[in-house]
Amino acid sequence: MLEKSFALLYFLKQSKTGGSKKYIYLRITVDGHPVEVSTKKQWWENRWDQENGRVSGTKPDAQELNFFLGTLENKVFQARKKLIEDDELITAEALRDLVTGKDARKMILEVFADHNRQMEALVGKDYADGTLERYITSYEHTKAFIQWQYLADDLYIRKLDHFFIEQYAFWLKTVRNCNHNTTMKYLSNFKKIVLICVKNKWLPGDPFANFKMTKKTVIREPISEWELEAMISKDFENDRLNHVRDIFVFSCYTGLAYADVKKLKRSEIEKGVDGEQWIFTPRQKTDAPCSIPLLPVALQLLGKYAHHPKCVNQDRVLPVLTNQKMNAYLKEIADLCGIKKVLTFHLARHTFATTITLSNGVPIETVSKMLGHSTIKQTQHYAKILHIKISADMASLREKYAVIAPQPAKQYTELQLEPVKQSSPLPKYNYVFVVS
Template identity: 45%
Template sequence: MNKTFNLLFFIKKNKIRTNGTAPIYLRITIDGKAADIAAKRYIDPQKWDVKAHKAVGNSQEAKTLNIYLKTLEQQVYDSHYQMLKEEDFVTSESLKSKLLGTDISTRMLIPIFQDHNDKVEALVGQDFAPGTLERYKTSLKHTQEFIIWKYKTSDIDITKIDHAFIMDYDFWLRSVRKCANNTAVKYIKNFKKIIRLCMANGWLSKDPFLGYKAKLKAIERPYLTKEEIQTIYEKEFASDRLNQVRDIFLFSCYTGLAYIDVKKLSKSHVNLGIDGDKWIFTHRQKTDTSTRVPLLPLAQELILKYEDHPECVNSNVLFPVLSNQKMNSYLKEIVNRVDISHRKTYIRHDCYIVQWCSNRKCKQNARSYQYKNHSALCEDLG
């Protein structure tokens, strides 16, 4: 709802015509922002009452002009009232467009969201990671499903997005989609970026997220123990794909590198460190920082195992890494076969490096990863 709304008529003396008359304009001011509309009438500046904002005198000409201006003023009031009923919030420019018949074209949410995702996709590998694009795609899909569920339509005018929309979307994610708290908060956060984009472009004048509060909850995830890692290491599977996934997972455990960082590793990333041993020199994608990782004997063993693998040779990578989705799927299968009670996915491998490493490299590891109490946890695996 608008806080202030004012109208006044005035003449523009800098546009006086050759016959000495000046054009009359109507100024619409809403919440401090003004827009001028030509009244399509002219008057001698000497016959205009600046304070009363109307023609001076009781002549028929003055009466006719003032009646016309009063009628135009009433049209503005009527249009403003109608727009408030439909939109809840009106700007001076939108009201002006309404009066002139050049209403601002309706902007729908889904095309705006899709355009954002298209731009993210074009910048994947430069400013965005592939995973970021997938998250926005999923967020768009959820948004479309919510709109259909709530409004029985495939899209919605962005000016219709209010606080109630956000609260209902949050409820839908948690109830219909059965998302956990953190998952729901992340989807809402992705949607909030689209709203910020609309506001930055001036398409929305009010932030629907005002008053909305949701926080991520800290989640304690179980670490793999040394015994569990050893069980996975010793287990041989009849399927080559499971053995391959197991080896890549173990390499992640021995180095603390994330899935995407292992996937990008090539022989050029392996070099001698200042201690004369082999290290991995790479760039972490998630943090966009360079990192150095000492190669434990078991990690080197795995690299040698795959150095002649066709995919490694042809693509110049250290390991034939599958997609993240397949890796997680096969890891669950591995976990079930080795009877590890608590569920683990690929992304938990990086916790294991906190619990054990080679004593010989303990100090270097502690400096590289900045883990607390690292020296108290390490064991000699040499």
């Protein structure tokens, strides 16, 4: 990609230690942005031609140095030609790196793979297994996109631009059939890799700068009370389904996410301030502490699996399968229980926030604390007030106003709107009650 302006200039710069000689520097300026390159050569100021950027005189040492400066200048032009041939963005940094040999020709997937290797080494310390899995999947998507769009196994980092990001988003939504929010998650993972390149100055700017990373609000309807009861009372012929159902129900009554249920240790079940059994555990995702009083159903499930070999040998409270298997079995459980919702393990956390707690009068501040959230706003994402809760909350208000109503409220069965004839250009409406 051609630049708008390009200039080279040699100049002298005083060394930090002083002395009679000064260092010769080359300034490369592209589109008004300069970088300086040291030639490692020194010369006297009184024998320097600043206008031409060359050494003055015809002595052998002057001729030799001028030849060197000309050769270096020619290398810059060759580097510029190389960038043009490779259809790469021409920047002062790119030219400097090519000339000095510091350009490692960093590749996108190479940097991505290095990032994932470092993340893998930090799993259990700074990152969860699930986080690593998401970045591995994101790497595979990026690799497939580069092959699809550029017919290449990898791409130079300098090829990253706004067009790349737009096409990647298009590919995720069409070829991979990802929904909008999933697409944004993969792009968010990739953006982390891009920012690594920007911070290391392998990339002159952020290609995400003018790309809108927005997420659409998704309303996840939690499991209702009757649906939860249907699951609990159902005796499946397949023991594995009973097993998965139990772990899902445990999460519905504790609000723990999949990763937190899987890592929950026996030592994290202790007596709370009320003398009852509580869960005291940090969230794997954020390390935020969770303090959750155990409800009877959850306690019963803990007792059921207390002597399970996996729980005994691994110091766990429940024998949790992989998230993929859990979700596969949950779909089968939903069908057998007549539940029309798309059942995933994470829906249990929403169910705890809404059906189990808020709908039964537990304050949102308390729910937020049990979920391990740092702000109420996070909890509001999980907690959706059900119609049955709205009905219960409005019942007393309905009774209060029924006393002063002109006729018994139960006699009003319809509410119609009829336009009122008037001179005003804007129609107004009167409420007309139809009494049964």
